[in-house]
Amino acid sequence: MIDYNHPAVRYYQEVSEQCIHYLSIDGVIFGFHENQLKVLLLRWKNTTEWSLPGGFIRKAESVDVAAQRVVQERTGLDKLYLQQFHVFGEANRYDQADTWARTKLPIQTVKWSERTISIGYYALVEHSKVVPTPDFMTDECCWWPIDNVPSLLFDHNNIINVALGSLRKQIEDQPINHLLPETFTIPELQRLYETILGYPLDARNFYKKIVGSGALERLSERRAGTPHKAPYLYRFKAKHL
Amino acid sequence: MIDYNHPAVRYYQEVSEQCIHYLSIDGVIFGFHENQLKVLLLRWKNTTEWSLPGGFIRKAESVDVAAQRVVQERTGLDKLYLQQFHVFGEANRYDQADTWARTKLPIQTVKWSERTISIGYYALVEHSKVVPTPDFMTDECCWWPIDNVPSLLFDHNNIINVALGSLRKQIEDQPINHLLPETFTIPELQRLYETILGYPLDARNFYKKIVGSGALERLSERRAGTPHKAPYLYRFKAKHL
DNA sequence: ATACCTTTACGTCAAAAGTACGTAAAGAAG
């Protein structure tokens, strides 16, 4: 017996009509705060179960635009750095019965197709500018440290791991400049690199490499209020943004 | 007025029922022959129009398996090196009217959805082992040199460019060993690298780098019948395959 | 056969990049 007024039922009916079946988007939204790399997770209504934000692609909508929309709705940000990184297309990506039981939704209301292929995007956002916003399926939206993420619904732990691997690869090629505020200090950038890479770096060598790359410009101000010697502020040169 | 006996109509009816709508797979099959990097293309029936091999994903089939199937059917190979490299998801990826006109198929028979999102895979295959096989929509299947590909149907020229970019990135990280026969000489490997990268390499430095990496083992035989000094044969060590 | 040419299979050397570690100046705390 289906409750046609249940918000999930209404949502999935709408999705069924307007969106592409069997296909979804999952977003790994990375932020950096208090020297930790974090991801934005959602807690499903009336449960203690968490998942990544996700959504569906409208029939006439570009996939990139759909990803933009999904991330924008959770963060409130409109200028986003988004990177498509992998398609998760296994016929049996995760234990469906288990997952739908954990969401505490009546299974027949949400199972709108037998399986879902998910396109993974990661976003790099400035932590302080984000307003974490749950959707109508979730009670809570907040940051979790990347190395302390709970056991998630679907195969979302795996998706986060693959996203982190892609991010680590990316950081070797080009400096990553969307996770910090516009101005920052070299030591702050070093903490970011260290948490993404997962190992410590030598401050002297990091300084040499990053300044030597020519991607940054030093401002005349220094960061005030630090307990020690005040570090200079830097910003990425325009062509590196 | 639709001709329900037209093979394209029958195929798309079957696809409509058994496969996932709006979603397809395109395969860029790379081979290496006569010092040239080549891709396998299909010529559509009764036309001079070419495209990449592609296909659809069955409702309960893993995406990787579907890609495997598509490439296998065109090449006859069953052990394939396949790499998913990008999703082409623009709402308006290509000029649909133009493309369907060029295929010389009655448009309403083949337009089974408004747009298609395509998952791009590239395959690295041993040229000599491939038996190029057209399908029921195409008259001809053959190799084209990568730098002399004609104007293709759909957005397939773009897909090839993105695939080549991904391959170039991959070759910087790890040696590529699926495009050559099991045994090969260092100069042959160098020609492969040169055609993938698109610029010449210094033979002395290439030798040093590739032998120094420890990925190869030298056999006692040399390549006979060369016009000059007979080069040693090498093969990839097991753990690099 | 022998001179000649091309290619292979190494080697040499210098520049550049990466890694380890030294240290003076700045700023806070006792």
Next chain:
DNA sequence: CTTCTTTACGTACTTTTGACGTAAAGGTAT
């Protein structure tokens, strides 16, 4: 004013990369 931590820069050594040298192998022209 001493002590401690951190920044900002420096020095020295090692590894990697890039330019180029060369002897041996194998064919071709005479």
